[in-house]
Amino acid sequence: MYKLYWDRGGANMAIHALLEELECTYSLIEIDLSQGMQHQPDYLAINPNGRVPTLLDGQTVIYESAAILLYLADKHPQTALAPSHHSHERAVYCQWLVWMTNTLQETANAWAHPEIWAETPAAQQDVKNTAARRMGKQWDLLEAQLARTSWLAGDRITAADLHLFMISYWSRRYPERAEDRPRLKQHATRVLQRPAVQRMMEQEGLSWTL
Numbered sequence: 001m002y003k004l005y006w007d008r009g010g011a012n013m014a015i016h017a018l019l020e021e022l023e024c025t026y027s028l029i030e031i032d033l034s035q036g037m038q039h040q041p042d043y044l045a046i047n048p049n050g051r052v053p054t055l056l057d058g059q060t061v062i063y064e065s066a067a068i069l070l071y072l073a074d075k076h077p078q079t080a081l082a083p084s085h086h087s088h089e090r091a092v093y094c095q096w097l098v099w100m101t102n103t104l105q106e107t108a109n110a111w112a113h114p115e116i117w118a119e120t121p122a123a124q125q126d127v128k129n130t131a132a133r134r135m136g137k138q139w140d141l142l143e144a145q146l147a148r149t150s151w152l153a154g155d156r157i158t159a160a161d162l163h164l165f166m167i168s169y170w171s172r173r174y175p176e177r178a179e180d181r182p183r184l185k186q187h188a189t190r191v192l193q194r195p196a197v198q199r200m201m202e203q204e205g206l207s208w209t210l
């Protein structure tokens with residue numbers, strides 16, 4: 001049985017949705033970030049980054065949302081949420097998942113937590129402004145991809161689309177929002193309609209009107 005360490009609306013959303021898509025047995029262990037639970041020694045012992053999500057699969061501990069999606073979607077091939085190895089779609093799928101986590105997520109992080117990158121209030125504002133500009137261009141790249149293929153990696157939904165949905169959801173409060181771009185809005189709407197995603201949203205106490 002899987003165990004997912006999570007916080008409401010955190011980077012666990014995509015994993016939580018995937019676990020629902022897979023219809024497998026799992027338990028949720030809440031790490032309330034607002035209470036600083038991510039810094040508790042027993043949590044740091046499994047994820048020394050002090051961040052969510054973390055997945056336990058027996059003796060296997062895995063963190064980083066994109067890595068967990070790759071792992072789980074491959075482990076449950078019957079749901080076809082990962083393109084087959086060595087296919088063109090597989091290359092595109094890996095590319096966007098890695099890009100979203102190392103580029104878009106980090107740009108969003110710079111905007112939300114400029115204090116990580118700069119000391120003074122003026123420098124922090126500069127980081128925020130730069131991040132907002134970068135974010136707009138990055139959403140435009142995704143919008144262009146969705147003009148080429150109906151889902152991120154082709155004509156079938158994959159785990160990468162759950163990751164995109166998660167960041168699109170977060171962008172409700174960003175200066176550059178996914179939902180202000182027609183294809184990204186349509187993408188989020190389609191993902192949100194999935195029963196598994198609805199269950200994840202309900203279990204995390206989240207809502208999104210598009």
Ligand SMILES: N[C@@H](CCC(=O)N[C@@H](CS)C(=O)NCC(=O)O)C(=O)O
Nearest residue numbers: 010011033050051052053064065066
């Ligand atoms: N690259 C990581 C980022 C995880 C992340 O940023 N998690 C945030 C919540 S969305 C967190 O745990 N923050 C707590 C902290 O930094 O203290 C992933 O995708 O798993």
